[in-house]
Amino acid sequence: MLSVADALHQILQQVKPLGTEFSAANTSLLGKVLAENYSSDLDSPPFTKSMMDGFAVRADDCQQPNVTLTVIEEIPAGYFPQKVLGPQQASRIMTGAPIPTGADSIVPKEQCQDSQTSVTIAATVKRGQFVIPQGAEMKSGEIVLKKGTLLQPQHLGLLAAIGQTSVQIFRSPQVGVMPTGSELVDAPLIPEQGQIRNTNGPMLLAQVYRAGAIAIPYPILKDSPENLSRGIQQALDTNDVLILSGGVSVGKYDHLPEVLKQIGCTTHFHKIQMKPGRPLLFATRGEKIIFGLPGNPVSSFVCFELFVRPTLRVLKGETVTAHEFVSIPLAKDFETDNNRPTYGPALVTFTENGPQVTAQSWFGSADLRGLGNCNALIEVEAGRVSKKAGEFLRCLLL
Amino acid sequence: MLSVADALHQILQQVKPLGTEFSAANTSLLGKVLAENYSSDLDSPPFTKSMMDGFAVRADDCQQPNVTLTVIEEIPAGYFPQKVLGPQQASRIMTGAPIPTGADSIVPKEQCQDSQTSVTIAATVKRGQFVIPQGAEMKSGEIVLKKGTLLQPQHLGLLAAIGQTSVQIFRSPQVGVMPTGSELVDAPLIPEQGQIRNTNGPMLLAQVYRAGAIAIPYPILKDSPENLSRGIQQALDTNDVLILSGGVSVGKYDHLPEVLKQIGCTTHFHKIQMKPGRPLLFATRGEKIIFGLPGNPVSSFVCFELFVRPTLRVLKGETVTAHEFVSIPLAKDFETDNNRPTYGPALVTFTENGPQVTAQSWFGSADLRGLGNCNALIEVEAGRVSKKAGEFLRCLLL
Numbered sequence: 001m002l003s004v005a006d007a008l009h010q011i012l013q014q015v016k017p018l019g020t021e022f023s024a025a026n027t028s029l030l031g032k033v034l035a036e037n038y039s040s041d042l043d044s045p046p047f048t049k050s051m052m053d054g055f056a057v058r059a060d061d062c063q064q065p066n067v068t069l070t071v072i073e074e075i076p077a078g079y080f081p082q083k084v085l086g087p088q089q090a091s092r093i094m095t096g097a098p099i100p101t102g103a104d105s106i107v108p109k110e111q112c113q114d115s116q117t118s119v120t121i122a123a124t125v126k127r128g129q130f131v132i133p134q135g136a137e138m139k140s141g142e143i144v145l146k147k148g149t150l151l152q153p154q155h156l157g158l159l160a161a162i163g164q165t166s167v168q169i170f171r172s173p174q175v176g177v178m179p180t181g182s183e184l185v186d187a188p189l190i191p192e193q194g195q196i197r198n199t200n201g202p203m204l205l206a207q208v209y210r211a212g213a214i215a216i217p218y219p220i221l222k223d224s225p226e227n228l229s230r231g232i233q234q235a236l237d238t239n240d241v242l243i244l245s246g247g248v249s250v251g252k253y254d255h256l257p258e259v260l261k262q263i264g265c266t267t268h269f270h271k272i273q274m275k276p277g278r279p280l281l282f283a284t285r286g287e288k289i290i291f292g293l294p295g296n297p298v299s300s301f302v303c304f305e306l307f308v309r310p311t312l313r314v315l316k317g318e319t320v321t322a323h324e325f326v327s328i329p330l331a332k333d334f335e336t337d338n339n340r341p342t343y344g345p346a347l348v349t350f351t352e353n354g355p356q357v358t359a360q361s362w363f364g365s366a367d368l369r370g371l372g373n374c375n376a377l378i379e380v381e382a383g384r385v386s387k388k389a390g391e392f393l394r395c396l397l398l
Numbered sequence: 399m400l401s402v403a404d405a406l407h408q409i410l411q412q413v414k415p416l417g418t419e420f421s422a423a424n425t426s427l428l429g430k431v432l433a434e435n436y437s438s439d440l441d442s443p444p445f446t447k448s449m450m451d452g453f454a455v456r457a458d459d460c461q462q463p464n465v466t467l468t469v470i471e472e473i474p475a476g477y478f479p480q481k482v483l484g485p486q487q488a489s490r491i492m493t494g495a496p497i498p499t500g501a502d503s504i505v506p507k508e509q510c511q512d513s514q515t516s517v518t519i520a521a522t523v524k525r526g527q528f529v530i531p532q533g534a535e536m537k538s539g540e541i542v543l544k545k546g547t548l549l550q551p552q553h554l555g556l557l558a559a560i561g562q563t564s565v566q567i568f569r570s571p572q573v574g575v576m577p578t579g580s581e582l583v584d585a586p587l588i589p590e591q592g593q594i595r596n597t598n599g600p601m602l603l604a605q606v607y608r609a610g611a612i613a614i615p616y617p618i619l620k621d622s623p624e625n626l627s628r629g630i631q632q633a634l635d636t637n638d639v640l641i642l643s644g645g646v647s648v649g650k651y652d653h654l655p656e657v658l659k660q661i662g663c664t665t666h667f668h669k670i671q672m673k674p675g676r677p678l679l680f681a682t683r684g685e686k687i688i689f690g691l692p693g694n695p696v697s698s699f700v701c702f703e704l705f706v707r708p709t710l711r712v713l714k715g716e717t718v719t720a721h722e723f724v725s726i727p728l729a730k731d732f733e734t735d736n737n738r739p740t741y742g743p744a745l746v747t748f749t750e751n752g753p754q755v756t757a758q759s760w761f762g763s764a765d766l767r768g769l770g771n772c773n774a775l776i777e778v779e780a781g782r783v784s785k786k787a788g789e790f791l792r793c794l795l796l
Contacts, residue, residue: 025585025600026600026603026604027603027604027607027613029604030604030607030608041588042588042589044594044766045594046589046593046594047591047592076580076621077579077580077581077592077621078579078580078581078582078592078593078621079580079581079592080591080592095693096579096581096594096693096694097581097592098591098592137765137766137767138767144767149771150771152604152608152771152772152773153601153602153604153605153608153699154601154699154766154769154770154772156600156601156603156604157597157598157600157601157695157699157766157769158597158766158767158769159585159600160584160585160595160596160597160599160600160601161585161595161597161695161766162585163585163586163587163588163595164585164586165585165586181475181476181494182474182475182476182477183475183476183477183494183495184476186558187423187557187558187559187560187561187562187563188561188562188563189561190439190440190561191440191444193445193478193496194445194475194476194477194478194495194496195444195476196442196443196444196494197558197559197561198558199555199556199558199559200555201558202423202424202554202555202557202558203551203552203554203555203558204551205424205425205554206424206425206427206428206550206551206554207551209425209428209551210428210550210551215425223474223475223476295493295494296494297555297559301551301552301555324748325750326748326749326750326752326753327749327750327751327752328752328753350722350724350795351724351725352723352724352725352792353725354724354725354726354727354753354790355724355726355752355753367535368442368535368552368555368556368559369535369536369542369556371552371555371556372552373547373548373550374552375550392752394750397748
């Protein structure tokens with residue numbers, strides 16, 4: 001049976017970034033990926049500027065302490081000097097203001113005795129001190145934001161710095177979430193005999209949203225080939241990805257695999273060597289992607305994070321080549337005994353002593369409460385396994 | 399001068415959670431905090447159910463291998479059994495379906511020879527096998543989501559499971575972001591002599607958004623006491639928090655501290671023993687909170703993450719008592735020489751060998767590019783410091 005790593009590898013072979021689009025440079029960009037390089041349209045700083053409140057001087061004038069200079073001008077931030085500094089002259093200057101022609105250094109006001117028309121400089125001056133030269137941070141024409149950058153708050157600052165109010169990004173995938181199963185009813189309905197509430201729909205929508213994609217809710221589909229065929233085809237018309245929840249195990253009433261075949265989808269695999277979530281189905285039709293997730297909530301949650309999230313990341317322009325496991329030491333001993341490699345809910349805590357992971361106990365793949373406050377999945381090999389506190393385990397951070 | 403830890407302590411003494419409100423249980427809840435306990439309105443599972451596709455049997459009938467039983471019914475998921483199971487009888491059953499009265503165990507179909515009207519069970523049966531008892535995951539009346547829970551996707555599943563489509567949460571703070579400074583112009587304008595683009599406005603809006611609060615943009619305020627007074631008073635009418643960017647250093651044109659006093663705000667501190675970002679101002683007026691952040695972009699970014707983010711987290715109902723530093727080993731040697739403790743941009747990478755942190759080089763507190771792809775701040779003590787790869791340093795994850 002297919003391993004978790006091979007399954008993701010097969011998926012990633014079928015997936016490539018969606019097209020690009022323009023977006024306004026605002027908070028909606030967070031988590032999106034730049035589709036172009038962006039270069040600066042100016043030098044930054046645009047002028048040689050002062051790092052301190054104090055006096056702009058010529059270092060040559062101040063090679064000994066207690067020199068007195070004539071103050072010829074005052075330069076607040078936002079104003080441009082009108083006078084050229086000659087020998088034995090100084091200009092009063094604020095942090096961020098342009099230094100006047102002729103000056104080459106700044107003396108912080110704490111080192112100055114300021115008597116309005118003149119100033120006495122207590123210390124000697126090192127040429128260029130407390131001055132940021134024009135273009136020191138970035139030069140006009142220089143690329144400052146690269147294609148492929150996953151956008152964070154500081155990049156919005158940088159886009160503003162280069163005067164860019166719209167940018168080209170990779171489009172975010174639109175993802176339909178379609179719960180299937182005749183036994184499902186939506187909250188707040190009270191389930192009748194034999195029914196259970198649709199928990200995976202709301203949970204998957206939130207997982208899609210957290211992964212940075214656009215989540216589109218669909219109503220519950222009853223388990224019949226006609227319903228499935230019609231529902232899936234319509235959803236594929238408008239979504240990049242369709243997540244079906246339930247209907248993928250091998251029970252008599254699980255029609256999904258056959259329906260997918262009839263409507264021209266190629267099923268790439270339908271089982272994975274893992275627990276929970278063995279009966280994961282992955283199919284494509286052209287560039288459209290279909291995941292059939294197991295109906296049990298824990299299986300559904302885990303399969304999403306292991307396989308759907310990396311898919312969505314690639315679609316929106318990120319580079320993903322394999323699962324990004326991180327080794328984290330166990331906080332407590334724990335034991336498992338499973339016939340397949342397990343990816344269980346876990347809580348990673350970041351402490352003064354470094355990160356630690358605690359496996360969460362869960363009561364089978366239907367146990368939503370077992371997911372608790374998990375923020376990671378922890379990998380444990382098959383068989384009877386006893387892990388000790390301090391041992392490093394592979395975790396996938398959520 | 400105030401230490402970073404003491405400054406946050408002073409802030410947190412002035413800050414308490416905002417009021418509560420009702421919200422629909424959908425993806426908008428992610429990152430919000432529950433303001434009530436929520437208990438289950440039913441047992442889950444609501445009926446004793448099968449974990450496998452197979453046959454519901456009485457364990458007493460199957461204490462030896464190769465017993466043949468009469469099949470009396472077929473129970474798909476979503477249907478309720480109509481027949482009571484008597485001795486030597488079995489019901490065909492699907493995963494998730496309720497087991498019939500009289501049955502106590504499930505035999506997976508892989509262990510059965512199914513001839514429509516009868517079934518032969520290959521192995522002996524352990525009572526209760528592959529059965530999830532009613533209420534095993536949660537019982538009616540039991541609290542399953544506690545006040546104070548920071549909501550993640552799995553909690554949306556759990557809310558659906560207990561039939562809850564609206565919940566009471568702590569209100570998210572509304573945060574005005576007001577750039578100040580006569581030298582500022584907005585992108586895409588081309589700065590004239592002595593002007594620079596407003597980078598902190600867009601960056602702070604994105605930081606506010608990332609922190610889970612509501613970001614309200616304000617236009618650039620020119621540096622005059624009249625403008626500041628009018629602008630701040632109006633912003634305090636409608637926001638829980640006001641972030642002023644720029645205008646807090648001690649230059650002649652920095653009117654903010656005086657203006658705040660005139661309009662009845664209490665300034666709690668105005669300087670911190672740190673780099674970048676020494677001139678951080680923290681003030682309150684009643685329950686309204688005002689931060690004056692330094693105008694340099696790196697200072698502004700760092701001050702937000704160290705002081706504003708914890709404040710916003712408390713306002714929206716999270717528990718924060720101090721900075722949540724985590725110790726992470728350095729990826730590479732680095733050296734610094736600063737006269738104050740430094741909180742510089744850093745990149746934490748999560749690898750197969752565990753997390754590692756790399757300090758980012760930055761060219762002074764105006765160097766936006768120095769923030770690069772930083773996802774952490776790294777703390778380094780004052781003085782000439784030489785750190786070696788592998789040494790653990792305190793980091794604040796962003």
